[in-house]
Amino acid sequence: MRLDPIDKYVLLPINRFISNSSTSGILLFASAVIALVLANSPLKEEYHHFWEHTFTIGFSDFSVSKSLHHWINDGLMSVFFFVVGLELKREIMGGALSKPKDAIAPIFAALGGMVVPALLYWIWNPAGEASNGWGIPMATDIAFALGILYLLGDKVPIALKVFLTALAIVDDLGAVLVIAFFYTSDISTLSLLIGGGFLAVLLLANLLGVRNTLFYGIVGIGGLWLAFLLSGIHATIAGVIAALTIPANVKIGDKRFVVKMNDLTNAFERAAPNNVTLVTTDQLHILDRIRRYSKAAMTPLQRLEHSMHPLVSFVVMPIFALANAGITFSGNFYSNLGSSVSLGVLFGLAFGKFIGVVGFTKILVKLKLATLPEGVRWRQLYGTALLAGIGFTMSLFITDLAFVDKTYILQAKIGIFITSLLCGLGGYLILRKS
Numbered sequence: 001m002r003l004d005p006i007d008k009y010v011l012l013p014i015n016r017f018i019s020n021s022s023t024s025g026i027l028l029f030a031s032a033v034i035a036l037v038l039a040n041s042p043l044k045e046e047y048h049h050f051w052e053h054t055f056t057i058g059f060s061d062f063s064v065s066k067s068l069h070h071w072i073n074d075g076l077m078s079v080f081f082f083v084v085g086l087e088l089k090r091e092i093m094g095g096a097l098s099k100p101k102d103a104i105a106p107i108f109a110a111l112g113g114m115v116v117p118a119l120l121y122w123i124w125n126p127a128g129e130a131s132n133g134w135g136i137p138m139a140t141d142i143a144f145a146l147g148i149l150y151l152l153g154d155k156v157p158i159a160l161k162v163f164l165t166a167l168a169i170v171d172d173l174g175a176v177l178v179i180a181f182f183y184t185s186d187i188s189t190l191s192l193l194i195g196g197g198f199l200a201v202l203l204l205a206n207l208l209g210v211r212n213t214l215f216y217g218i219v220g221i222g223g224l225w226l227a228f229l230l231s232g233i234h235a236t237i238a239g240v241i242a243a244l245t246i247p248a249n250v251k252i253g254d255k256r257f258v259v260k261m262n263d264l265t266n267a268f269e270r271a272a273p274n275n276v277t278l279v280t281t282d283q284l285h286i287l288d289r290i291r292r293y294s295k296a297a298m299t300p301l302q303r304l305e306h307s308m309h310p311l312v313s314f315v316v317m318p319i320f321a322l323a324n325a326g327i328t329f330s331g332n333f334y335s336n337l338g339s340s341v342s343l344g345v346l347f348g349l350a351f352g353k354f355i356g357v358v359g360f361t362k363i364l365v366k367l368k369l370a371t372l373p374e375g376v377r378w379r380q381l382y383g384t385a386l387l388a389g390i391g392f393t394m395s396l397f398i399t400d401l402a403f404v405d406k407t408y409i410l411q412a413k414i415g416i417f418i419t420s421l422l423c424g425l426g427g428y429l430i431l432r433k434s
Helices: 005-019 023-039 044-050 068-094 100-124 129-138 142-151 158-182 189-207 213-231 236-244 254-270 281-296 300-324 333-337 340-366 378-387 392-402 406-433
Strands: 054-059 062-067
Touching: 023 044, 023 142, 023 300, 023 392, 054 068, 062 068, 062 213, 068 158, 068 213, 068 236, 068 300, 068 392, 100 129, 100 158, 100 340, 129 158, 129 340, 129 392, 129 406, 142 158, 142 378, 142 392, 142 406, 158 236, 158 378, 158 392, 189 213, 189 236, 213 236, 213 300, 254 281, 300 392, 333 406, 340 378, 340 406, 378 406, 392 406
Parallel strands: none
Antiparallel strands: 054 062
């Protein structure tokens, strides 16, 4: 196939950049660094003020007004949680969580990596508003953790990458449940009932065989998400729930698809060419049928997940980092780092994650309820457990839900940054030498 200059020098390099497994983590890190630089530069006032601009959606009495920062955390992050929901459903149906034998180790490792960090944080902060932050060290940033793991290439077995992916997805599910049950405001029963009505529509559409992703987008965003936004339950939960209603079945089986493709490609080959760059009418009809059969051979769930990953990795998460990672360091940096909130986050993420992931896994293996993934050594699991201590995106997200006091928010973010950096570096070095 002949490549045009635009394909060769622009599109292909961009596609290679996007498809690189470590790229999203690098971009997320770069966005966080930019936010930090701006927040500690002469432009810091303009940086913080920018995210407080108010935007209104709707009209007259039917409108929602929020700051840009809130629209990012409630709106854009709902897209992130939607993709998390798609990943979760796929993994349960046919991935690392589909077989109990293979799923038990990462599930319990994730549980240990949530319970122990929360407990360690609570030990440092047993009472008052500071105690609300117990959910902060429970989270693992899948983009950063997997990005570092993929930087190591063949030095780590594929089974370890699958283990960390499954662990992080279960961890994300745990974070979603924590947000739903513990970090919500006063609940509006009417809005919740309306949201339940839209959810019923989505479920019914799935049962009736509706496969149009635009329909699910309109009902999911215009109905379910908006109802949750007004209900008091965090709107990002609607993203996960909507994702679970997306159909995960094909319209045409693989064997029939192969037969149809053979027939159509043979028909295309037999079609008389017109000796110009345009295809003939017959060829156009054949290509259109190939497109329709190809679409029918894919599940809407996987189509959406595949198409939305670049949006989440290269738009949603970097914007979230730009809006949330910009903390202004003052002369009180060391006192903030030594605060109970910062230390609770640090001990929770660094030690709690490691103890929880490794400890729960060792108990399962000792009781012969599970085995280590094939080809994975304990030293490699130690490095992976440290990577699980990178809490960046989810931890920052929960911080803004947990605290009202800006001092606590600052202290938590300092703990998140320091610990995520140490865990990422420590995990990388251990895995590189394993």
